[in-house]
Amino acid sequence: MFDENTLAYCQNHCSEESDCAKTIIEESRGHVKSSQAVGRLVGNLLRVIAGASKCRTILEIGSYMGYSAAMMATAMPPGGRLWALEEDESTYAQLCRNIRQNSLENSITPILAEGFAWLADYKGQFDLIFLDARKELYSNKLDLLYNRIVPYGVLAVDNTLAGGKVLAPTHDWEVAMAHFNRSLMKDPRFTVVQLPIRDGFAIALRGGGNDWRIR
Numbered sequence: 460m461f462d463e464n465t466l467a468y469c470q471n472h473c474s475e476e477s478d479c480a481k482t483i484i485e486e487s488r489g490h491v492k493s494s495q496a497v498g499r500l501v502g503n504l505l506r507v508i509a510g511a512s513k514c515r516t517i518l519e520i521g522s523y524m525g526y527s528a529a530m531m532a533t534a535m536p537p538g539g540r541l542w543a544l545e546e547d548e549s550t551y552a553q554l555c556r557n558i559r560q561n562s563l564e565n566s567i568t569p570i571l572a573e574g575f576a577w578l579a580d581y582k583g584q585f586d587l588i589f590l591d592a593r594k595e596l597y598s599n600k601l602d603l604l605y606n607r608i609v610p611y612g613v614l615a616v617d618n619t620l621a622g623g624k625v626l627a628p629t630h631d632w633e634v635a636m637a638h639f640n641r642s643l644m645k646d647p648r649f650t651v652v653q654l655p656i657r658d659g660f661a662i663a664l665r666g667g668g669n670d671w672r673i674r
């Protein structure tokens with residue numbers, strides 16, 4: 460593995476954040492859970508995925524203050540929309556303020572809801588779904604996620620390595636993450652890559668494997 464200096468080099472040689480994402484991360488610094496945002500490395504990865512896939516519809520489950528949402532939203536083509544789901548009321552209030560203050564209302568729609576329950580009721584599909592929520596809820600959600608992503612759309616998942624704990628998980632969320640990784644890898648409807656960056660990040664294409672006939 461790379462040492463800390465090399466990792467810092469990677470972080471510092473990613474693009475600068477979009478202005479609104481930078482403002483949001485600075486705003487969140489004083490908050491107790493300020494380290495929850497994905498940061499510049501993963502933020503730029505999301506930005507590249509959203510931009511390269513020309514995503515017009517993005518769903519984020521677990522938005523916190525809106526940092527990753529702002530990174531993705533600024534990579535979408537004009538007319539694109541990101542639904543930012545946050546279940547905690549006071550965090551949601553701050554998320555709404557950040558969206559307003561950064562003039563992101565035309566591209567980000569904040570929603571106060573538990574993400575998977577909301578998704579089960581929602582009948583449409585997204586070009587990209589980004590999961591950054593409570594890992595204990597991920598189990599048995601692959602059918603739902605598959606059905607809510609367009610063919611050749613992308614599922615992106617943060618924290619998939621749980622700080623390396625997925626190899627010998629002890630806490631509930633680590634067990635849940637390890638179980639989810641295994642199910643995703645075994646699901647022939649997705650083509651999956653696990654990236655050992657930051658806390659682990661998975662990218663899964665809806666398609667591939669034995670599912671190319673959806674073409």
Ligand SMILES: C[S@@+](CC[C@H](N)C(=O)[O-])C[C@H]1O[C@@H](n2cnc3c(N)ncnc32)[C@H](O)[C@@H]1O
Nearest residue numbers: 496497521523526527545546573574591592593
């Ligand atoms: C790690 S933070 C998200 C950070 C954000 N993606 C970013 O990088 O800026 C997780 C957030 O998801 C929210 N959350 C957790 N489980 C959720 C769920 N099932 N539905 C909606 N929000 C959830 C938490 O309240 C918290 O604010």
